[in-house]
Amino acid sequence: MGIFEPYRAIGYITSGVPFSVQRLGTETFLTVSVGKAFQIYNCSKLNLVLIGPQLPKKIRALASYRDFTFAAYGTDIAVFKRAHQVANWSRHNAKVNLLLLFGDHVLSVDADGNVFIWTFKGIEDNLAPIGHIMLDAKFTPTCIMHPDTYLNKVLIGSQEGSLQLWNISTKKKLYEFKGWNSGICSCVSSPALDVIAVGCTDGIIHVHNIRYDEEVITFKHSARGTVTALSFSTDGQSLLASGGSSGVISIWNLEKRRLQSVIREAHESSIISLHFFANEPVLMSSSADNSIKMWIFDTSDGDPRLLRFRSGHSAPPLCIRFYANGRHILSAGQDRAFRLFSVIQDQQSRELSQRHISKRAKKLRMKEEELKLKPVIAFDCAEIRERDWCNVVTCHMDTEQAYVWRLQNFVLGEHILRPCPENPTPVKACAISACGNFAVLGTAAGWIERFNLQSGSSRGSYLDMSKRSAHDGEVIGVACDSTNTLMISAGYHGDIKVWDFKGRELKSRWEIGCAVVKIVYNRLNGLLATVTDDLLIRIFDVVALRMVRKFEGHTDRITDLCFSEDGKWLLSSSMDGSLRIWDVVLARQIDAINVDVSITALSLSPNMDVLATTHVDQNGVYLWVNQSIFSGASNVDSFASGKEVVKVKLPSISSMDGSQTEDSNEPVVDNSVSKDTSVSATFIKQIPELVTLSLLPKSQWQSLINLDIIKVRNKPIEPPKKPEKAPFFLPSIPSLSGEILFTPSEPADGDNEAKDNEVEKNDRKFDMPPSPFLQLLQSSAEMKNFSAFTDYVKGLSPSTLDMELRMLQIIDDENQQELDSRPEMISIELLLDYFIHEVSCRNNFEFIQALIRLFLKIHGETIRCHSKLQGKAKQLLEIQCDVWQRVDTLFQGTRCMVTFLSNSQF
Numbered sequence: 001m002g003i004f005e006p007y008r009a010i011g012y013i014t015s016g017v018p019f020s021v022q023r024l025g026t027e028t029f030l031t032v033s034v035g036k037a038f039q040i041y042n043c044s045k046l047n048l049v050l051i052g053p054q055l056p057k058k059i060r061a062l063a064s065y066r067d068f069t070f071a072a073y074g075t076d077i078a079v080f081k082r083a084h085q086v087a088n089w090s091r092h093n094a095k096v097n098l099l100l101l102f103g104d105h106v107l108s109v110d111a112d113g114n115v116f117i118w119t120f121k122g123i124e125d126n127l128a129p130i131g132h133i134m135l136d137a138k139f140t141p142t143c144i145m146h147p148d149t150y151l152n153k154v155l156i157g158s159q160e161g162s163l164q165l166w167n168i169s170t171k172k173k174l175y176e177f178k179g180w181n182s183g184i185c186s187c188v189s190s191p192a193l194d195v196i197a198v199g200c201t202d203g204i205i206h207v208h209n210i211r212y213d214e215e216v217i218t219f220k221h222s223a224r225g226t227v228t229a230l231s232f233s234t235d236g237q238s239l240l241a242s243g244g245s246s247g248v249i250s251i252w253n254l255e256k257r258r259l260q261s262v263i264r265e266a267h268e269s270s271i272i273s274l275h276f277f278a279n280e281p282v283l284m285s286s287s288a289d290n291s292i293k294m295w296i297f298d299t300s301d302g303d304p305r306l307l308r309f310r311s312g313h314s315a316p317p318l319c320i321r322f323y324a325n326g327r328h329i330l331s332a333g334q335d336r337a338f339r340l341f342s343v344i345q346d347q348q349s350r351e352l353s354q355r356h357i358s359k360r361a362k363k364l365r366m367k368e369e370e371l372k373l374k375p376v377i378a379f380d381c382a383e384i385r386e387r388d389w390c391n392v393v394t395c396h397m398d399t400e401q402a403y404v405w406r407l408q409n410f411v412l413g414e415h416i417l418r419p420c421p422e423n424p425t426p427v428k429a430c431a432i433s434a435c436g437n438f439a440v441l442g443t444a445a446g447w448i449e450r451f452n453l454q455s456g457s458s459r460g461s462y463l464d465m466s467k468r469s470a471h472d473g474e475v476i477g478v479a480c481d482s483t484n485t486l487m488i489s490a491g492y493h494g495d496i497k498v499w500d501f502k503g504r505e506l507k508s509r510w511e512i513g514c515a516v517v518k519i520v521y522n523r524l525n526g527l528l529a530t531v532t533d534d535l536l537i538r539i540f541d542v543v544a545l546r547m548v549r550k551f552e553g554h555t556d557r558i559t560d561l562c563f564s565e566d567g568k569w570l571l572s573s574s575m576d577g578s579l580r581i582w583d584v585v586l587a588r589q590i591d592a593i594n595v596d597v598s599i600t601a602l603s604l605s606p607n608m609d610v611l612a613t614t615h616v617d618q619n620g621v622y623l624w625v626n627q628s629i630f631s632g633a634s635n636v637d638s639f640a641s642g643k644e645v646v647k648v649k650l651p652s653i654s655s656m657d658g659s660q661t662e663d664s665n666e667p668v669v670d671n672s673v674s675k676d677t678s679v680s681a682t683f684i685k686q687i688p689e690l691v692t693l694s695l696l697p698k699s700q701w702q703s704l705i706n707l708d709i710i711k712v713r714n715k716p717i718e719p720p721k722k723p724e725k726a727p728f729f730l731p732s733i734p735s736l737s738g739e740i741l742f743t744p745s746e747p748a749d750g751d752n753e754a755k756d757n758e759v760e761k762n763d764r765k766f767d768m769p770p771s772p773f774l775q776l777l778q779s780s781a782e783m784k785n786f787s788a789f790t791d792y793v794k795g796l797s798p799s800t801l802d803m804e805l806r807m808l809q810i811i812d813d814e815n816q817q818e819l820d821s822r823p824e825m826i827s828i829e830l831l832l833d834y835f836i837h838e839v840s841c842r843n844n845f846e847f848i849q850a851l852i853r854l855f856l857k858i859h860g861e862t863i864r865c866h867s868k869l870q871g872k873a874k875q876l877l878e879i880q881c882d883v884w885q886r887v888d889t890l891f892q893g894t895r896c897m898v899t900f901l902s903n904s905q906f
Contacts, residue, residue, distance in 0.1 A: 003581060003591045004611050004624035006651035010341050011312040011331070011349070011620040014039075016288040018229075018273040020064040028277060031069055032286065033059040037653045038071055038080075043277070043284070046294065046310050047347050052083055054652040063099040063106060068120060070106055072096035077108055079123060087123045091116055100144045100154065105130075107154065107168065109141045115156075117168055133171050139164065143187050147196060147210060155210070157184030157198065165210070177213060180206060188230040190240075197240060199227025205242055207254070219252050219259070231274040235281050237297070243271025249285060249295075251304065261303040265361065265368050267291060268314050268335070282307065289314035289335075290619050311351065313337060317614040319379055319601050320621060323407070326605030329612050329621055330392070332376030336369060338394065340410065341621055343610065353411045374399050378430055381407070385436030389454045390415065393430045393439045400424040402441050404453060415456025417441060419449035429489075431478045433501075434523060440487060442475025448489055450504070462487065462504045464497070471495060479521030479528070481542075488528055488542055490519045496530070498542055508545050512538065518561055525567035527584065531558045537572055539584065551582050553589060553643075559599060565606045573599035573613070578645055592645040615650065622651045691887055694844035696794060701850040703798035773804045774827055781830045786837055790844060793851070801851070805858050825866070828859055832872035840879050852876075 017033035021043075028043040038052040038059060052069065061072040069080040075095060079087040089108070098109040106118045113135035119126050135141060140159040147155060152169040161179035166172070182200035189196050194211035205219040205227055221227050225245035233239035238254035247267040253260040267287030275284045281297040283304060291311035295304035315334035323330050328348075329341040342348035354372055361368045379394040390404035390413035401424075404413035419427065419441045429442035438459065439451045446469035448462040462470045471491030479488045480501060487499040494512040496519075499505065518531040527548070528540045535558060539549035556576035563570055569590075570582040575598045581591040597615040604611050611624040694701070703710060773792070780789040793801065808824045808831075835855070838848045856863070863869040 002593050002646050002648065003626060003628055004579075004593070005627050006649060007610070007623045007625040009620045009622045009651050009653045010329075010343070010346065011290075011317075011339075012039075012653055013290050013310050013312045014272075014286050014292055015059075015290075016270075016272055017059055017062060019275070019284075019286050019292070020062045020069075021275050021277075021284065022064045022066070023278065024066065029064075030284065030292070031062055031064045032292065033062055033071070034653050035059070036073070038062060038069060039653070040069075041292070041310070043294070045347075046292070046308050050083055051654045052080055053085065053654050060095060060097055061099040061108075063101045065101050065120070068123075070099055070101075070120075072099055072108060075110070077106075077118070079120065087120075087127060089116075089118055089127065089129070091129055098141060098144050100146065102146055102154065102168070105168075107144065109144055109156070111140070113137070113139060113141060115141075115166075115168075131168065131171060133166060133168065135164070142184055145187050145189055145196070147194070148189050149193055155187060155196065157187050159183045161200070163187070163198065175213075177208075177210070180204065185226055185228055186230050188232060190232045191234050197230045197232065199230050199242060201226045203227060203244070205230070205240070205252070207240070217254070217257055219250075221250060225270075229271045229274040229285075231276045231283065233276045233281070233283075233297075235276070235279050237281065239276075239297075241274050241276065241283055243274050243285065245270040247271060247287060247289070249274070249283075251302075261301075263295065263304060265358075266293065266295075268369065312349075313339065313619045316616065316618055317601065317621065319376060320603045320612050320614055321379070321381060322603050322605045322610075322612065323381060324383065326607055326610060329603070330379070330381060331614075331621055332379060332394065333619075334375050336372040336375055338373075338376060338379075338405065340407070343623065350410060352405055352407075355412050373403060378428070380430050380432045380439075382432040382434070382436035384434075385453070388436075389413075391432070391436055391453070393417070393432060393441075393453070395427040395430050395441070398426050400426055400443075402427045402430055402439070404439070404456070415453075417451045417456060419443055419451075419458075420445070420447040420461070423447075429475050429477045431480055433480045433484055434482045435484060438480075438484075440478045440480060442470070442478045442489060444474045445469060446471035446473055446475055446491065448475060448478060448499075460504050462489070462499050462506075464506055470497065470499075476516045477519035479519065480523075481521075481526065482523040486542060488519075488521055490516045490530065492516060494532070496528070496540065498545075510540075510545060517558065520561040520563055522563040522567040524565070525584075527563075527567060529561050529563065529570055531561060531572075535574075537561070537570070537582070539570070549582075549584060549587050551580075551589070553580055553592070554578065556598075560601045562602050562604050564604055564608050566608075569604075569608075571602060571604060571611070573602050579613070589643055592643070593648045594645050595648055595650055597650060618650075620653075624651065690890075691842040691845040691883070694794060694847040696847055700798065701847045704801065704850040704854045707798060707802050707854070771804065771807070774823075777827065777830050777834065781833060786834050789834065790838070794844070794847065802854065805855055809858060809862075825869075828862065829869060829872060831855060832863075832869065832876060836872070836876050836879060839876065839883055842883055 012034040014032040015034055020031040022029055030041045030043055032039050036055045036058055039048060040050040041047065042049050055071065055073045055078055057074040059071045059073050063070040067081050071078045075090065075092040077089040077096060078085055092110045092114060094110040094112040096108050096110050100107040104119060104121055106120060108116050115133035115135065116129040117131035118129050138160060139162065141156050142159050143157040145155050147153065152167050154166055154168060156164050156166060161182050161184060163177035163179055163184060164173055165175040167174055180200055182202040184198055185201055186199040187196055194209050195216060196208055196210055198206045198208060203221040203225060205221055207216040209216055221242055221244060227242055228245055229243035231241045240252040240254055242250045242252065247265065247269055249263040249266040249271060250259060251261045266285060267289050269287050269289035271285060271287055273286045283295040286292045290313060291309060293309040294307040296307040297304050299305060313333040313335055317331045317333040319332045321330045327344055329343060331339045331341055338352045340350055340352060357368050357371050361371055374396040376394045377397050379392060381392040385391045386408050390406045392405040392407055394403050394405065402417040404415050404417065406413050417439060420443060423445060425443045425445040427441050428444050431440045437453060439453050440448065442448045448470040450459045451457065452459050464470055470489055473492040476490045476492055484501045487501045490496050492515055494514050494516050495509060496512065497509040498507045500507055512530065512532060515533045516530055517533055520529045526542050528542050530538050535554050537551040538547055541548050554574040554576060556574050558572055558574045560573050568583065568585055570584055573579050577594050577598050579593050579599055580589055583590045597618060599613045599615055601614045602611065609626050609629050613622045615622065776789050776792050780786045808827050835848065835852055838844060863873050
């Protein structure tokens with residue numbers, strides 16, 4: 001186990017597997033594949049509602065029915081009820097490529113032509129298929145569908161171009177359509193009986209009558225590649241939507257037998273699925289470019305418009321950076337997109353606008369990708385000026401200017417920064433000052449220039465007097481200190497220079513001796529980390545102008561560096577697949593992990609609780625959790641591996657254990673962690689001289705203190721009214737058992753014995769077994785471990801907890817000897833022992849204090865009257881005073897410091 005453990009991956013929307021659509025009540029849900037897991041979206045707002053667990057292999061086909069989801073992976077089929085796997089079907093010997101929901105059955109087709117029939121009624125008991133069909137040897141299945149009204153029959157298309165009609169009940173082939181001398185990629189049933197549409201690899205769509213084996217109409221789609229998806233409209237319009245391998249969606253009018261409209265650049269990659277919603281003019285599309293989109297046909301000319309969409313990077317990200325105190329991640333990818341991902345709520349993720357790209361592309365008749373800015377190679381941000389002006393600056397591949405962005409509006413800024421317009425060269429490095437007013441840019445020719453972000457104007461360049469530029473070669477990186485006093489720059493040839501920020505004069509310089517690849521500067525401690533081509537990491541003190549640390553261990557090119565917020569840790573990644581954590585203070589490696597796919601970029605959140613990484617050929621952003629923070633361990637070495645490199649798997653989309661769910665107004669919750677589990681129960685070591693809080697909502701423990709006020713406030717204004725037509729001749733009295741007992745007029749002498757038996761019966765009813773509260777208290781006291789009891793008590797509501805304590809009240813007066821033997825006295829004594837233990841351990845401090853107050857309010861008089869309980873109470877008072885005196889001493893030191901600083905004048 002290392003310091004950072006895999007948590008989950010974000011930024012994945014869909015993969016190259018056709019989606020499944022189902023309707024539950026009035027809501028429509030979309031099930032998509034994301035690698036080895038599946039996600040379910042609510043189509044009303046395209047918000048994520050469920051993430052399935054991780055499977056051993058990538059999903060190859062999907063089907064869904066109500067709460068059930070069927071996912072084919074490898075040669076097996078996993079069956080899920082919501083997010084919990086209930087069965088695993090394994091009979092295939094080849095990879096399963098197709099799934100079809102057929103009534104109460106599921107048909108699975110593998111690459112060798114085996115068709116198995118499964119039933120999902122009584123799914124736990126029926127793990128074997130109920131039928132098997134073997135297709136012809138020279139028939140490679142590519143698609144399967146059920147023609148409407150054709151009982152027990154399915155159509156299977158092949159790569160060879162033929163189409164076969166099978167009866168799955170008799171397991172016989174009924175008819176074979178000769179085909180069209182081209183491989184079949186997709187087929188779909190139409191609202192008209194006996195009519196289907198078939199899409200072929202040659203780009204031709206055949207609308208065919210399967211009853212008479214006649215061609216109805218043919219559409220040529222060859223200019224836009226293979227026909228990969230088809231769907232008929234069912235809202236009364238005679239429309240057929242087709243998707244091609246070029247990412248274009250075509251809408252065909254079946255009545256007029258012509259092309260009605262074309263959605264150019266609908267997706268950046270091949271169309272995987274198309275689906276018209278039932279009786280709605282809405283089309284859903286998905287693509288291998290990691291996006292799903294909804295199109296609505298509500299315009300006057302009949303052309304569709306984009307209604308809503310969800311998308312992620314279609315190419316691997318190059319640079320990432322935490323933003324907004326770790327709640328968001330800025331990400332720039334090879335797909336020319338600049339995105340903002342939300343760590344908390346996936347619905348808030350979005351792409352930053354590059355100002356009317358779609359309109360400009362239509363006007364100029366160009367692709368949107370051609371008008372987008374080139375991929376970002378470096379960027380910097382400053383949160384302090386987010387509401388004032390542009391606060392992000394980006395450098396782009398082979399681009400001679402830098403661009404600014406306004407994150408408040410998620411849009412490209414109005415200014416373009418052009419350093420050295422007389423001799424323009426590509427911008428290679430950028431940095432924003434700590435005040436957020438200035439941006440410093442470095443170019444491939446060694447030129448460094450400063451700009452004002454508010455106006456976009458140049459504020460001078462940094463020139464070495466002995467040269468015509470700042471550096472001889474390319475500027476690898478620039479950085480500014482926290483007070484706008486110094487500016488640091490690094491050249492490719494290994495020269496590091498320190499400049500006066502305002503005067504732009506060279507103050508000092510030193511040579512590393514080899515080519516510099518990357519630099520990272522920490523403003524808190526003034527240390528500069530450099531990566532050179534000899535695979536060494538050197539750390540320099542910019543003020544003292546000397547090297548203070550040198551780290552070695554990577555065996556391949558170092559891809560990225562990152563300081564922790566306090567400057568004590570340095571994280572580095574390499575193409576050798578390793579991520580290493582260096583302790584700058586102790587000058588040693590404290591942890592190292594190795595992943596299968598090399599890390600290309602990394603960023604550590606300001607709170608040091610989450611690490612974000614990107615990887616080679618992976619389109620998502622992967623999150624890792626700092627276990628040393630969330631476990632409460634005071635010593636990081638208990639998690640660190642030291643010099644040993646630990647092999648770790650990449651985070652999955654659905655976290656390591658279980659699944660996740662997300663609501664439109666709530667963040668994603670990891671179901672692998674029980675909500676009743678106390679964080680304090682997992683603490684390895686108590687922090688000395690400090691107390692630990694319960695992490696409960698403030699209202700929960702405050703309600704214990706103010707229960708009387710709450711009861712008075714909630715007291716009904718009027719007494720309950722009697723029913724108007726109550727039977728006056730049947731008076732009844734309440735009973736402990738809840739049975740209705742009628743009041744007799746006057747018992748006879750012979751009924752005295754029966755009355756005594758009734759009283760004895762009621763007495764036996766009152767002698768009830770102890771509640772779970774008391775049972776758990778007694779068992780915890782016997783084991784001398786109250787953690788389970790604490791978790792149980794913290795899960796109770798304030799009113800329930802008040803009732804449990806009041807059940808221990810001693811109302812009647814008895815002699816001392818009888819009181820000592822009563823179970824209520826024993827329970828009160830055990831509760832005092834519990835309070836003594838918890839206060840001495842300093843756990844759940846505020847909750848225990850509120851609980852003690854409620855306990856003493858109810859049982860204070862009982863404790864005062866019994867000497868045995870008085871001794872326990874005195875012991876609790878001594879421990880309470882000792883613990884509070886320690887905490888108050890720490891508070892007093894803090895109060896003195898705050899008072900001193902508040903009265904000082906700077």
